[in-house]
Amino acid sequence: MSAAPTNGELFARAQQAIPGGVNSPVRAFRSVGGTPRFYVSAKGAYLTDAEGREYVDLVAGWGPAILGHADPRVIEAVQDAAAKGLSFGSSTPAETELAELVEARLRVDEATPGPVEQLRLVSTGTEATMSAIRLARGFTGRELLVKFAGHYHGHSDGLLAEAGSGLATFALPGSAGVPAEIAALTLVVPYNDLDALAAVFAEHGERIAAVIVEASAANMGVVPPLPGFNRALVELAHAHGALVISDEVLTGFRVSASGWWGLEARVEASAYTPDLMTFGKVIGGGMPVAALGGRAEIMQRLAPLGPVYQAGTLSGNPVAVAAGIATLRAADAEVYARLDSAAETISSAVSEVLAAEGVAHRVQRAGNLFSFVFGEEAAAGEVRDYQAVQRQEAWRYAPFFHAMLDAGVSLPPSVFEAWFVTAAHDDAAIARIVDALPAAARAAAAAQPG
Numbered sequence: 045m046s047a048a049p050t051n052g053e054l055f056a057r058a059q060q061a062i063p064g065g066v067n068s069p070v071r072a073f074r075s076v077g078g079t080p081r082f083y084v085s086a087k088g089a090y091l092t093d094a095e096g097r098e099y100v101d102l103v104a105g106w107g108p109a110i111l112g113h114a115d116p117r118v119i120e121a122v123q124d125a126a127a128k129g130l131s132f133g134s135s136t137p138a139e140t141e142l143a144e145l146v147e148a149r150l151r152v153d154e155a156t157p158g159p160v161e162q163l164r165l166v167s168t169g170t171e172a173t174m175s176a177i178r179l180a181r182g183f184t185g186r187e188l189l190v191k192f193a194g195h196y197h198g199h200s201d202g203l204l205a206e207a208g209s210g211l212a213t214f215a216l217p218g219s220a221g222v223p224a225e226i227a228a229l230t231l232v233v234p235y236n237d238l239d240a241l242a243a244v245f246a247e248h249g250e251r252i253a254a255v256i257v258e259a260s261a262a263n264m265g266v267v268p269p270l271p272g273f274n275r276a277l278v279e280l281a282h283a284h285g286a287l288v289i290s291d292e293v294l295t296g297f298r299v300s301a302s303g304w305w306g307l308e309a310r311v312e313a314s315a316y317t318p319d320l321m322t323f324g325k326v327i328g329g330g331m332p333v334a335a336l337g338g339r340a341e342i343m344q345r346l347a348p349l350g351p352v353y354q355a356g357t358l359s360g361n362p363v364a365v366a367a368g369i370a371t372l373r374a375a376d377a378e379v380y381a382r383l384d385s386a387a388e389t390i391s392s393a394v395s396e397v398l399a400a401e402g403v404a405h406r407v408q409r410a411g412n413l414f415s416f417v418f419g420e421e422a423a424a425g426e427v428r429d430y431q432a433v434q435r436q437e438a439w440r441y442a443p444f445f446h447a448m449l450d451a452g453v454s455l456p457p458s459v460f461e462a463w464f465v466t467a468a469h470d471d472a473a474i475a476r477i478v479d480a481l482p483a484a485a486r487a488a489a490a491a492q493p494g
């Protein structure tokens with residue numbers, strides 16, 4: 045019997061067949077260097093690579109696996125659904141059930157509907173935000189979109205825009221292949237800066253269709269909104285007749301049973317009602333399900349009721365929807381309590397060991413999402429926007445990451461990503477992480493700017 049191929053051999057072969065050897069760029073390890081792992085199975089808090097090595101996973105499929113990998117309830121639901129047919133290209137009862145589950149989780153209370161009165165299922169977060177923006181434009185009859193620097197909403201043309209300066213600017217394309225005319229319809233504003241947002245509304249208010257915002261930013265590392273920021277931005281947008289799209293693709297049903305909105309809705313001074321929300325990741329339990337939802341009045345502008353076209357062959361796919369329903373049903377208060385406590389234990393342990401090695405850093409937390417910002421500046425003060433995140437000693441992360449990987453702990457392969465726990469991160473999994481930390485912290489301490 046020939047030996048199983050190594051990760052290196054698999055990567056070399058993948059690079060022949062697939063651009064960069066990957067189907068999504070961060071998987072290529074460009075920001076940490078080295079050879080990406082090729083995983084062949086996952087169970088609970090653990091991944092197994094093609095060489096048979098086991099890793100404690102702190103990526104969780106970039107968010108969906110809140111229950112842990114291959115939870116038996118989800119696998120059984122998927123197997124049952126698959127046995128009944130993979131795709132009908134027509135409606136199924138399960139789609140309504142998933143929409144109702146989401147709407148119920150976002151109610152203000154028993155008697156009061158929340159921000160999501162109706163939901164449209166799609167397959168990816170990119171599709172959800174792209175469709176939400178088209179809907180906002182169709183509803184308002186306006187063209188401009190406001191986004192925040194460092195926020196990621198998927199890879200559609202108008203959303204890759206990024207502004208380098210602290211001033212609000214009409215965006216330059218953030219990728220080759222995006223026409224300047226399309227990028228110019230997006231205005232980029234520094235995050236957590238209400239004055240900058242107000243200035244943009246003062247100048248362009250009548251042309252702005254929507255503000256899109258990560259409910260809590262977690263794609264530049266974790267940068268939570270300042271208290272009251274989301275509420276104030278909704279008020280400002282509404283005062284100018286613009287909509288707010290709260291993007292909870294990453295936070296939705298992960299940071300609480302009702303996402304980031306749920307955490308803020310419980311604090312009166314922070315409560316707000318976005319017009320549209322987008323979901324992904326957890327809502328599909330690891331399968332391709334995402335969604336946009338919002339006020340019925342707006343949602344009913346979508347085809348077939350309204351003039352805003354939106355469609356998908358695989359939208360509401362029965363096997364994928366079964367995974368989403370099983371995940372949401374299983375994600376009870378105990379699951380969220382375990383996510384919170386695992387996040388607390390792991391982030392505190394990392395911080396303690398970094399401090400013991402003299403590595404200046406700051407722990408960034410948004411519910412059970414967390415990440416670390418390296419350097420004296422971050423350690424000394426608040427990190428509230430993309431510029432502050434970019435000024436960090438990012439070069440300390442690659443040696444830290446590789447020391448953890450060598451010790452069997454898989455972290456996000458970039459300092460600009462959140463760490464994700466699952467409810468399956470039990471004491472044994474956490475102990476393996478903790479055991480790996482001292483060597484990794486020493487590697488971060490010894491790192492030199494490259």
Ligand SMILES: Cc1ncc(COP(=O)(O)O)c(C=O)c1O
Binds near residue numbers: 167197291292
């Ligand atoms: C906040 C947010 N919005 C949108 C997306 C895009 O989702 P997808 O990768 O499913 O297209 C992501 C992906 O990470 C995300 O974090």
